Amino acid sequence: MTLESDWLSRFMALVTVTGKLEIRCAFGAPWAVTYERSPACEIPYHVVLRGRAILENPDDGSVRELGGGDLVLLPHGSPHVLHDGSGLPPVPAVKRPGGHVFIGENAGTGERLDMLCGRFVVAPPHDRLIRRHLPADLVVRAVADSRTADALAATARLTALVELMRAESLEQQLGGLAILDALSAALFALALRAISESGQAPTGLLALAGQPRLAPAIVAMLDDPARPWTLPDLAALCSMSRATFMRHFQSKLGHSAADLLTDIRMSLAANALRRPSASAEAVSADVGYQSVAAFRRVFTRWAGMTPGEWRRQSFGGSRDAAASDDGVAGDAE
Numbered sequence: 001m002t003l004e005s006d007w008l009s010r011f012m013a014l015v016t017v018t019g020k021l022e023i024r025c026a027f028g029a030p031w032a033v034t035y036e037r038s039p040a041c042e043i044p045y046h047v048v049l050r051g052r053a054i055l056e057n058p059d060d061g062s063v064r065e066l067g068g069g070d071l072v073l074l075p076h077g078s079p080h081v082l083h084d085g086s087g088l089p090p091v092p093a094v095k096r097p098g099g100h101v102f103i104g105e106n107a108g109t110g111e112r113l114d115m116l117c118g119r120f121v122v123a124p125p126h127d128r129l130i131r132r133h134l135p136a137d138l139v140v141r142a143v144a145d146s147r148t149a150d151a152l153a154a155t156a157r158l159t160a161l162v163e164l165m166r167a168e169s170l171e172q173q174l175g176g177l178a179i180l181d182a183l184s185a186a187l188f189a190l191a192l193r194a195i196s197e198s199g200q201a202p203t204g205l206l207a208l209a210g211q212p213r214l215a216p217a218i219v220a221m222l223d224d225p226a227r228p229w230t231l232p233d234l235a236a237l238c239s240m241s242r243a244t245f246m247r248h249f250q251s252k253l254g255h256s257a258a259d260l261l262t263d264i265r266m267s268l269a270a271n272a273l274r275r276p277s278a279s280a281e282a283v284s285a286d287v288g289y290q291s292v293a294a295f296r297r298v299f300t301r302w303a304g305m306t307p308g309e310w311r312r313q314s315f316g317g318s319r320d321a322a323a324s325d326d327g328v329a330g331d332a333e
Helices: 007-014 126-133 149-170 176-198 205-209 215-223 231-237 242-253 257-272 280-286 292-303 307-314 319-328
Strands: 017-028 032-035 042-050 053-057 062-066 071-073 080-083 093-098 101-106 112-122 138-140
Touching: 007 176, 007 205, 007 215, 007 257, 017 093, 017 149, 017 176, 042 053, 042 149, 042 176, 071 176, 112 126, 112 149, 112 176, 126 257, 138 176, 149 176, 176 205, 205 215, 205 242, 215 231, 215 257, 231 242, 242 257, 257 280, 257 292, 280 292, 292 307
Parallel strands: 017 101
Antiparallel strands: 017 112, 032 080, 042 071, 042 112, 053 062, 053 080, 071 138, 093 101
């Protein structure tokens, strides 16, 4: 991978993701924890440090076993259940303060589990981009399924980060909470890298990026979203015919190249509209629209509100936001 082909850094610069490690579970079997559906902007995650856990997703009926070092994140915030797999009634658990994170414990005497649980928070409106282009759940195995050097390196770095999080959660060192939150945010990017490099993502952006022949199209759209990209342009970058490119792109992403380009452009526009000095004309041109009216229509359809309404919401309805709406005049039609 070269700097020019680093699509993940461009993607992470587009969205704003923070991390929060919340609880360390130290359970003995039998145990079970039920999680309700998360708010749209939150992505729950769990890291099994020691032992094993069974993950059940009632939305799709899937069941997965997680072992020591495995990580699961749920980009759609799906409700889920984690348990020991014994089928026995779980021993009640209690939660107590444990320094920088809470500790969950029970009196179970069976197989031991040590697990970190937290959440990633995606700044709106980028939660739409995450839900649209990442699958409902992503599992990163401690032992890489792929034998490629990049996949092994990505998994090794993720394992090292998890070990650092484990150590920080055990101690009460100066700055520990801030460090844990920063490591938690880094965990998101490292997890996406590991899954992409492994080539194991079923569908979505990571599956697309895991295909070397299709990756140039992603890089191009992220690198120069304002360019008037056509399907022949993108197909040529991937050394494919237009029809072959369309078929493979749609199969891997689950959406068309035009859909992805629109999502990238509107995410960039949402970021730009947070700047009080940015006018609608400048923002629309920066993301590839010559017509402000066309930009406004697409943004409104994408965000569920006009650019001016989004700007006001971003500024909490402040006077500064109201004044800056002169730059997005004409939203009310």
